Each structure stands twice: as structure tokens, then as C-alpha cells.
Amino acid sequence: MKSKLINFALIKFFLILGSTHAMANLSNGEWQPQIVEKMYILPPKQLDRVLNNDFRNSSLYLNLKTADDKIKSRYSKIDQLNKSIPQFKGDEQIELKHQVIVEKKEYITDMSERLKIKREHLLTKKRFFEKIKRKTLFQKGDQNFKAKSKFQASREKALKRSKKLDKKISKLLIGNNMSNNSKYFSEYQKTMSAMQQLETKIKFHPKFQENDLLLNSENKLESLNVFIDKLESELSVLALKEQVLTKMAKLVSLDAMELADSLQINIPQGNEFKDVNDPTDSVNLFLN
Amino acid sequence: MRNKIMLTLMMIMSMLSGVEAGTVENLERVRAKTITMMFDKNINESQRAEKIEKLKIKLLDMEKIVLNDSDLAKNPSNKTIKAFETFNFTFLVHSALEKDKPISINWLEDLGFTSDNLKRTQAYRK
Numbered sequence: 001m002k003s004k005l006i007n008f009a010l011i012k013f014f015l016i017l018g019s020t021h022a023m024a025n026l027s028n029g030e031w032q033p034q035i036v037e038k039m040y041i042l043p044p045k046q047l048d049r050v051l052n053n054d055f056r057n058s059s060l061y062l063n064l065k066t067a068d069d070k071i072k073s074r075y076s077k078i079d080q081l082n083k084s085i086p087q088f089k090g091d092e093q094i095e096l097k098h099q100v101i102v103e104k105k106e107y108i109t110d111m112s113e114r115l116k117i118k119r120e121h122l123l124t125k126k127r128f129f130e131k132i133k134r135k136t137l138f139q140k141g142d143q144n145f146k147a148k149s150k151f152q153a154s155r156e157k158a159l160k161r162s163k164k165l166d167k168k169i170s171k172l173l174i175g176n177n178m179s180n181n182s183k184y185f186s187e188y189q190k191t192m193s194a195m196q197q198l199e200t201k202i203k204f205h206p207k208f209q210e211n212d213l214l215l216n217s218e219n220k221l222e223s224l225n226v227f228i229d230k231l232e233s234e235l236s237v238l239a240l241k242e243q244v245l246t247k248m249a250k251l252v253s254l255d256a257m258e259l260a261d262s263l264q265i266n267i268p269q270g271n272e273f274k275d276v277n278d279p280t281d282s283v284n285l286f287l288n
Numbered sequence: 289m290r291n292k293i294m295l296t297l298m299m300i301m302s303m304l305s306g307v308e309a310g311t312v313e314n315l316e317r318v319r320a321k322t323i324t325m326m327f328d329k330n331i332n333e334s335q336r337a338e339k340i341e342k343l344k345i346k347l348l349d350m351e352k353i354v355l356n357d358s359d360l361a362k363n364p365s366n367k368t369i370k371a372f373e374t375f376n377f378t379f380l381v382h383s384a385l386e387k388d389k390p391i392s393i394n395w396l397e398d399l400g401f402t403s404d405n406l407k408r409t410q411a412y413r414k
Binding site: 150151152154155157158159161162164165168169172173176182183184185188 | 341345348349351352353355356360361364368369372373375379382385386
């Protein structure tokens with residue numbers, strides 16, 4: 001009976017190993033980042049934080065958490081069983097060993113599920129950052145195009161020339177006591193001075209200096225590339241973990257085979273199967 | 289029917305002319321007034337200086353408004369493009385302040401009417 005059970009577990013185990021591709025198609029939940037486009041201007045670090053918060057509200061995260069909990073409980077169960085095996089002997093020990101193999105098989109299944117969810121999470125995140133990168137590249141291209149525009153260039157040149165003269169104009173107006181006559185210029189000066197103060201404050205703001213990404217598309221691109229590289233390396237680590245899982249599965253199958261073999265050895269010789277259709281096996285009937 | 293089409297056309301034209309009357313147009317109006325004042329034969333020199341001085345402040349404001357009008361960059365007309373390309377002729381006060389010269393002299397010099405050039409000219413009788 002025991003050997004039948006173990007053989008059944010073995011067959012089931014190999015079936016699971018063979019059906020990994022089919023399982024990849026199973027639904028592991030969904031996560032579609034619900035981030036408004038206005039947030040795209042955020043520096044990648046902040047964007048990552050927003051993205052992680054968004055992920056926590058998805059069904060994919062819920063499944064990841066469930067898988068995590070399952071894995072934790074399986075791990076402690078396997079650990080407990082492994083510790084209690086030496087305390088038993090005979091059939092009870094075999095039963096425990098069988099339990100360990102079954103739990104290990106379930107552990108591998110859960111772990112494989114978890115890795116799939118994690119891969120989906122990382123891939124979605126990578127796709128999101130790649131989308132932002134494409135947008136930033138497009139904006140950069142657009143800015144370059146604008147900068148190349150003849151009118152834009154002459155307008156910027158004119159503005160620079162005009163700003164250089166601001167002090168001179170101010171002196172002229174005050175010197176000739178005409179500052180009241182120029183309504184726009186006095187307001188313009190006030191606004192410019194306020195803007196300058198704000199710009200200085202922004203420039204020396206620790207967060208701005210830390211990121212310098214809100215205005216600098218070059219830096220933003222660089223930072224996005226760093227994030228995408230990081231995600232790719234995480235995905236590579238996942239692939240490695242999947243390899244570890246395959247090795248674990250192989251080891252469990254070998255354990256299961258070993259257990260099955262030991263059961264065959266333990267079967268007493270007297271209970272050996274006798275073929276009654278063979279006259280040599282039935283000779284004892286005639287000898288008694 | 290024809291009247292209706294004409295009316296629609298007039299409405300569209302009026303809308304277009306409304307768009308045209310932007311900051312550049314306003315600047316051009318004051319600039320033209322200033323240049324006219326420079327050569328007005330009906331006023332004496334002190335009157336001219338006084339009037340130009342008053343217009344200068346107005347012109348200065350108009351120039352600043354045009355220079356800081358970010359809407360112009362969205363869809364600049366040929367007039368606007370030309371206005372920015374010829375800075376010295378469009379922004380009379382700014383250009384004069386750059387060179388520390390009176391508006392009229394600066395404008396005439398930019399046109400090529402310098403004192404030296406005028407001295408070199410000769411009168412011929414045909």
C-alpha cells in the first residue's frame with residue numbers, strides 16, 4: 001500500500017515537472033499601473049515609489065503575498081518534519097519521509113508560482129519605465145527640434161539682449177523720475193526679482209540638487225536607464241533562482257526514487273510474489 | 289444665400305484680424321508713431337524731444353511685453369519672425385540703450401545714415 005502511494009506521488013511529481021510550461025499560462029493576477037500621465041515628470045526614484053504603491057493595490061500583489069505566506073508555512077512544515085524523522089522508526093518514519101517529499105513538491109510548486117508572479121511584476125515595471133524613457137526621448141527630440149527653429153533661436157537671443165539691459169533701464173527710469181510712467185516695466189521688474197529668488201531657492205534646494213531631474217532630460221534618461229538595468233538584473237536573478245528550483249525538483253525526485261527503492265528492499269522475502277501459473281512455484285503444494 | 293456666405297466670411301475675417309492685433313501689432317503701432325514723431329516738421333526740437341521721451345517709455349513697455357510674450361512662440365506669423373530677426377529695427381529703445389545713443393540717431397545709423405556717410409555725399413545739378 002505504502003509503495004503504491006509513493007509510486008503515485010512519484011508519477012504526480014514528474015507530471016508537475018513536465019507541466020511547467022502549461023502552468024505559465026495560468027492566471028497569476030493582474031497589475032496595470034494606474035498612474036496619471038502628469039506624474040511622468042517625477043524623477044524616476046519618486047516614480048518608482050509611486051509605482052510600488054500602485055502595485056500594492058493590485059491582484060498580482062495579493063497573489064504574491066498569498067504565495068509568500070504559503071511558502072513560509074511549507075518551509076516551517078518541512079523543517080519540522082525533517083527534525084522529527086530521526087525520532088521515529090519503521091512505517092512511521094517512511095510515512096514522515098513521504099510527507100517531506102510531498103511537502104517539498106508543494107513548496108517547489110508554490111515557489112515556481114511566486115517566481116512567475118515576481119517576473120510579471122518586474123516585467124510590468126520595466127515596460128512602464130521603458131514607456132517613460134520613450135516619452136522622454138520624444139520630448140528631448142522635440143526640444144532639439146524647437147531649439148533648432150530659427151524663430152526660437154532669434155527670440156532667445158533677443159530675450160538675452162533685453163535682460164542684459166534691465167539694470168540700465170531701471171537706472172534710466174529712476175534717474176529721470178519716470179518709473180511711475182512705465183507700468184509694465186515696474187511690474188516686470190518685481191516679477192523678475194521674485195522669480196529669481198524662487199529660482200535660487202530651487203537651485204539650492206537639497207532635493208533639487210539630489211535629483212536635478214525635473215528639468216534635465218539628459219539626467220532623467222540616465223536615471224531611467226539605471227532603473228531599467230536594475231530591473232533587468234533582477235530578472236536575471238529570477239532566471240537563476242528558477243535554475244535553483246529545477247535542481248531542487250531533481251533532488252526531490254531522486255529522494256522519492258530512493259524512498260521507493262528502500263521500500264522494495266524492505267519487503268520481506270517470504271512475502272515475495274508467487275506466480276501460480278508457473279509449475280516450479282507451485283511444486284510445494286504437491287510436496288506437502 | 290450669397291449674403292449669408294458674405295456674412296460668414298466677414299465674421300471669419302473679423303476673427304482673424306482679432307488674432308492679428310497681438311502684442312507685436314501694438315508695438316508696431318507705437319513704433320510707427322515714434323518714427324513719425326522723429327520727422328514731424330510741424331513741431332520744434334524741444335517739443336519733439338519731449339514727445340519722443342514720453343513715447344520712449346511706452347515703447348519700452350511694449351518692447352518688453354513682446355519680448356516676454358511666450359504665446360508668440362506657439363505659432364509665429366511671418367511678421368513676428370521678421371520682427372525678432374531684425375532686433376535693432378523692432379526694439380528701438382533696447383537697441384538705443386545698448387549703444388547708449390538717442391533713439392533717432394541709433395535708428396538712422398542702423399539704416400546707414402551715419403554722419404560720415406552724409407558728409408561724404410555730394411550734390412549734383414541735373
